[in-house]
Amino acid sequence: MRPSGLELPVRTAVPALARALDADGTAVLSAPPGTGKTTLVPLALAGLVDGLPGPPRRVLVAEPRRLAVRAAARRMAWLLGSPVGATVGFTVRGERRVRPETRVEVVTTGVLLQRLQRDPELPGVDVVVLDECHERHLDADTALAFLLDVRAALRPELRLVCASATSDTAAWAELLGGAAVVEAHGTAHPVEVVWAPPPRTVRPPQGTRTDPVLLEHVAATVRRAVAERTGDVLCFLPGVGEIARVAGQLGLPAEVEVLQLHGQAPAAVQDAALAVGERRRVILSTSVAESSLTVPGVRVVVDSGLAREPRTDHARGLAGLVTVRSSLAAGRQRAGRAGREAPGAVYRCWAEVEDARAARFPTPEIALADLTSFALQAACWGDPDAASLALPDPPPAGAMAAARVVLIALGAVDADGRATDRGHRIARTGLHPRLARALLDGAEAVGARRAAELVALLSEEPPRALGDDLLEIWRTVRSGDRDPYARRWREEARRLERAAGRTEATDVPDPVAAGLVVALAHPERIARARTAAEPGPGDRAPRPYLMASGTAAELAAGSRLPATPWLAIAVADRPAGSPSARVQRAVVLDEATARQAAAPLTSERDEVEWSTRQGELTARRVVSLGAIELAAVPLDSPDPQLVRAGLLAGLAREGVSTLLNWPPAAAGLRERLAFLHRTLGGPWPAVDDEALLAAADRWLEPELSRARRRADLRRIDTGDALQRLLPWASGEAGRLDELAPERITVPSGSRIRVDYSDERPVLAVKLQELFGWQAAPALAGGRVPLTVHLLSPAGRPAAVTGDLAGFWREGYKAVRAELRGRYPRHPWPEDPATAEPTRRTNPRR
Structure with a gap:
C-alpha cells in the first residue's frame, strides 16, 4: 500500500458510509470531484485501506464510460502498489483483466447490466458502487432499478452505494427507500x-x-x-x-x-x-x-x-x-x-x-434517447412496460411504444412485449438490438467473421477522416494494423464473431455482404434515388434519395459514395430546419439485397388515390418496400370503397366547386341555400365546399358510389342532388320559394331572377318596369330587404337603392335628366311613383 496516496478528502466520510451500509444496506455518497470517491471508497469498502477497518469484501464499481473504467482501475492499482488485473481489475466490452483474487472490479454500467441479466444474484459480489449517478445515463438508471429489485427479492444483504459528485442527493436517497446521505467535503481551492x-x-x-x-x-x-x-x-x-x-x-x-x-x-x-x-x-x-x-x-x-x-x-x-x-x-x-x-x-x-x-x-437520458435497448432490457428482466422498476424518471410512453414496434419487428419480443428466446440472445450480445439482429442474421448470410467485422464498424463510429463509404472504410481498417481505431475494431470484431457462433463461410462478394449487413441493421434506412435515370460513368454528384421510412435523404457534397440507385444508410441525421436527412455513413446496395434484408417491410397493396398532377383518380396494384415503390400495374376492378374514398380525396383537394358541374340552376339553388343559412341558420344547411364535402354521404349518394372517374363526377346533377339537403323532415323545405324566391314578379309583369351571389340579394331590373312600385319585398320572412339595381333601357346600371319610395322622390330626377335625351323612345314621366310600369318603348310619332 501507499499510505500517502490514500490520504484523500473522502477518507473522513468512509466510517459514516460503512455504518450506513451496516444499518440499511444502502447509502448515497455525495463527494465533489477529486475527493477520492471513485478510488478510495471502493478500496475501503473492500477492506484494503489501513486505518479503515472492515471485512474483506468483493466490490463491483460501475462507471458510465470505458475511459473512466480503465482510469479508475489504474489509479486504484497504483494506490495499492499492484498491477492492474490483480487486486484491482476491470472489465469493459471486449476486454477483461480480472483474476480469482481480485477484490475490486471496475466495469461499465453496460457490463453490469449484462451480468444482472445472466445472473441477477451477482454471486460473489458483496457491494456495488454506482458511480457518477448525477450524470443520469440510461444504463446507470436501469442498473440501479435492477439492483433494487435484486435486493428486494433475492439478495437483501447486497450492499448498494449511489455515488454522486453533486449535492442534489435527496431524490436518490428516497429512491433507495430513505437511505442515509453521507457527504464528503473536498479541499477545493478558489x-x-x-x-x-x-x-x-x-x-x-x-x-x-x-x-x-x-x-x-x-x-x-x-x-x-x-x-x-x-x-x-x-x-x-x-x-x-x-x-x-x-x-x-x-x-x-x-x-x-x-x-x-x-x-x-x-x-x-x-x-x-x-x-x-x-x-x-x-x-x-x-x-x-x-x-x-x-x-x-x-x-x-x-x-x-x-x-x-x-x-x-x-x-x-x-x-x-x-x-x-x-x-x-x-x-x-x-x-x-x-x-x-x-x-x-x-x-x-x-x-x-x-x-x-x-x-x-x-436532462436525463431516458427522456431523450432511443429506448429500444432499454425496452429489451426491461422485457428480459420480466417487466416489459418498466412499470414496476424503481427508476428516477419514468420512460416516455411514446418512446417506449416506438421501441416496442422495433423489437416486435426484430422478433425480440412477442405481441405482449415478453422477451423471446431470440430477444434474450440479442440482449446477450451487448449491442443495440438492431445491430444484434444484423450480427445474428448477417452471420447466416455472409459468415460470422464478415458480419462481425461490419457490425463492429457500426457499433463504434469510425474516424470521420475515413469518409462516408462503409465499404471503403471496411477495406481500410482491415489493413490498418497500427491504427488505434483499427486495433479496437479488430478486438470488437473478434468478440462479436464469438457471439455470433459458428456459421459457414459464404461466397457472397464483399460489397453485397456490406450492403446486406447494414440493411439488416437499419432496414428503414434503405434508400433509393428519387430520379429514375441510372448514373453515368464517373458520376459522383450528390443525389436525392427516399428512405423506406418515408424520409428524404441527401449525400453531402464531396461524398465518396458513388452515385447509385440504392443505398443502405448506416448513419444519418436531420439538420435543424432541413426537410431531408443527411447521409453520414452508407454503403452501395442492390435491389435484390434490399428486398432480402427488408422482407418484412415489403408489401403489396391496391392503391386508389386522387392524382393532383393528373387531375384524375388512379388505381394501381403497388409493390413497395416501406415508402419506396418497387413496381406498379394498373388496377382494372378496384374496390368500390377505395374508389369512393379516392373521389372524396379529389373533392377535398380540388374543391367541390371545381370538380363538380354547377349549371346556372344548380349554382342558383346553392346560392339561395347559402343565403338562408347565413340569415336563418338551421334548419337551412351550409353549402360551402367544406360543408358539402362533410355531408357527401347525404347529398351525393347514390351518384358518388357509382362514379369511377372525374368524368362521372362531372355528370352528377348537382341541382337535383342539393335537393336532398333541404329540411324536408321539418316541413321548412316547402317555404324555399317564399323565403328565397328564385324570381320576383315586378309591376311590369316580368319575372326577374334574384341574384344571391353577394352578401345581400340583388334584383336587377329596368327602371321603367318598376314605375308605381313603392317598395321591393323583403326576403327571409321580411328580415332582408332586396337591393334593387335600376337599369337603363340598355341594361346598364343607372342607380342602386334599397328604398324605392325615397329614390322616386330624390334620386329619380337626376337619373331622368341624364338618360331622357339618350333614350327618347322610353317613357320618363314626371311622377314615376304613379306612372304605369312598362316593358315597351313609346310608339313612334
Missing part, C-alpha cells in the same frame, strides 16, 4: 471566473454543427489562458470534431503539449492526459473529464458552454446526438477542475446573462 464572450455574434448550434466563429473564439481563449495563467489548461468542447478543429487552430509554442481526450482517443493519449506531464499541457476534452476522471496539473479551465445530448426522431427512425447549451451543474463541475489542486481560473466563453436561460441540471 476558482476565479473570467467571462469571455465571443466578440462576434455566434449562431446557435444546429444538430451536431457548431458555429466556426465560436470554435475560433475558443481557440483564441485557450491561447489567452496559456499567456495569462500558469499550469495546465483543460478545455471542454462538445465532441471529437470540435476538439480536432480547435486543436488545428491553437498555434501554441512547441513547449506546450496539446492532447485530445475523448472516448475514442488511443490508450496512450488517455494515459498521458491522466498522468502528470513533463511539459505544460493543453487538454482538449469532451464531457468525460467533468467528474469521472481527474486530470492532474490543471489550473485553468476553458469552457465552450456546449455539450452533446441524444435525440431521437421516432417518426423518421433517426437517432443521434445534438449539440446543446450545457447545464449550470455541468458548468460548476467543469469549473471545479481548475481548483482541484490549487487556486485556479475558469474562462467561460459566453456572456454571464446567458446563464439565466440555461437548464439547472442535464
Whole structure:
C-alpha cells in the first residue's frame, strides 16, 4: 500500500458510509470531484485501506464510460502498489483483466447490466458502487432499478452505494427507500471566473454543427489562458470534431503539449492526459473529464458552454446526438477542475446573462434517447412496460411504444412485449438490438467473421477522416494494423464473431455482404434515388434519395459514395430546419439485397388515390418496400370503397366547386341555400365546399358510389342532388320559394331572377318596369330587404337603392335628366311613383 496516496478528502466520510451500509444496506455518497470517491471508497469498502477497518469484501464499481473504467482501475492499482488485473481489475466490452483474487472490479454500467441479466444474484459480489449517478445515463438508471429489485427479492444483504459528485442527493436517497446521505467535503481551492464572450455574434448550434466563429473564439481563449495563467489548461468542447478543429487552430509554442481526450482517443493519449506531464499541457476534452476522471496539473479551465445530448426522431427512425447549451451543474463541475489542486481560473466563453436561460441540471437520458435497448432490457428482466422498476424518471410512453414496434419487428419480443428466446440472445450480445439482429442474421448470410467485422464498424463510429463509404472504410481498417481505431475494431470484431457462433463461410462478394449487413441493421434506412435515370460513368454528384421510412435523404457534397440507385444508410441525421436527412455513413446496395434484408417491410397493396398532377383518380396494384415503390400495374376492378374514398380525396383537394358541374340552376339553388343559412341558420344547411364535402354521404349518394372517374363526377346533377339537403323532415323545405324566391314578379309583369351571389340579394331590373312600385319585398320572412339595381333601357346600371319610395322622390330626377335625351323612345314621366310600369318603348310619332 501507499499510505500517502490514500490520504484523500473522502477518507473522513468512509466510517459514516460503512455504518450506513451496516444499518440499511444502502447509502448515497455525495463527494465533489477529486475527493477520492471513485478510488478510495471502493478500496475501503473492500477492506484494503489501513486505518479503515472492515471485512474483506468483493466490490463491483460501475462507471458510465470505458475511459473512466480503465482510469479508475489504474489509479486504484497504483494506490495499492499492484498491477492492474490483480487486486484491482476491470472489465469493459471486449476486454477483461480480472483474476480469482481480485477484490475490486471496475466495469461499465453496460457490463453490469449484462451480468444482472445472466445472473441477477451477482454471486460473489458483496457491494456495488454506482458511480457518477448525477450524470443520469440510461444504463446507470436501469442498473440501479435492477439492483433494487435484486435486493428486494433475492439478495437483501447486497450492499448498494449511489455515488454522486453533486449535492442534489435527496431524490436518490428516497429512491433507495430513505437511505442515509453521507457527504464528503473536498479541499477545493478558489476558482476565479473570467467571462469571455465571443466578440462576434455566434449562431446557435444546429444538430451536431457548431458555429466556426465560436470554435475560433475558443481557440483564441485557450491561447489567452496559456499567456495569462500558469499550469495546465483543460478545455471542454462538445465532441471529437470540435476538439480536432480547435486543436488545428491553437498555434501554441512547441513547449506546450496539446492532447485530445475523448472516448475514442488511443490508450496512450488517455494515459498521458491522466498522468502528470513533463511539459505544460493543453487538454482538449469532451464531457468525460467533468467528474469521472481527474486530470492532474490543471489550473485553468476553458469552457465552450456546449455539450452533446441524444435525440431521437421516432417518426423518421433517426437517432443521434445534438449539440446543446450545457447545464449550470455541468458548468460548476467543469469549473471545479481548475481548483482541484490549487487556486485556479475558469474562462467561460459566453456572456454571464446567458446563464439565466440555461437548464439547472442535464436532462436525463431516458427522456431523450432511443429506448429500444432499454425496452429489451426491461422485457428480459420480466417487466416489459418498466412499470414496476424503481427508476428516477419514468420512460416516455411514446418512446417506449416506438421501441416496442422495433423489437416486435426484430422478433425480440412477442405481441405482449415478453422477451423471446431470440430477444434474450440479442440482449446477450451487448449491442443495440438492431445491430444484434444484423450480427445474428448477417452471420447466416455472409459468415460470422464478415458480419462481425461490419457490425463492429457500426457499433463504434469510425474516424470521420475515413469518409462516408462503409465499404471503403471496411477495406481500410482491415489493413490498418497500427491504427488505434483499427486495433479496437479488430478486438470488437473478434468478440462479436464469438457471439455470433459458428456459421459457414459464404461466397457472397464483399460489397453485397456490406450492403446486406447494414440493411439488416437499419432496414428503414434503405434508400433509393428519387430520379429514375441510372448514373453515368464517373458520376459522383450528390443525389436525392427516399428512405423506406418515408424520409428524404441527401449525400453531402464531396461524398465518396458513388452515385447509385440504392443505398443502405448506416448513419444519418436531420439538420435543424432541413426537410431531408443527411447521409453520414452508407454503403452501395442492390435491389435484390434490399428486398432480402427488408422482407418484412415489403408489401403489396391496391392503391386508389386522387392524382393532383393528373387531375384524375388512379388505381394501381403497388409493390413497395416501406415508402419506396418497387413496381406498379394498373388496377382494372378496384374496390368500390377505395374508389369512393379516392373521389372524396379529389373533392377535398380540388374543391367541390371545381370538380363538380354547377349549371346556372344548380349554382342558383346553392346560392339561395347559402343565403338562408347565413340569415336563418338551421334548419337551412351550409353549402360551402367544406360543408358539402362533410355531408357527401347525404347529398351525393347514390351518384358518388357509382362514379369511377372525374368524368362521372362531372355528370352528377348537382341541382337535383342539393335537393336532398333541404329540411324536408321539418316541413321548412316547402317555404324555399317564399323565403328565397328564385324570381320576383315586378309591376311590369316580368319575372326577374334574384341574384344571391353577394352578401345581400340583388334584383336587377329596368327602371321603367318598376314605375308605381313603392317598395321591393323583403326576403327571409321580411328580415332582408332586396337591393334593387335600376337599369337603363340598355341594361346598364343607372342607380342602386334599397328604398324605392325615397329614390322616386330624390334620386329619380337626376337619373331622368341624364338618360331622357339618350333614350327618347322610353317613357320618363314626371311622377314615376304613379306612372304605369312598362316593358315597351313609346310608339313612334
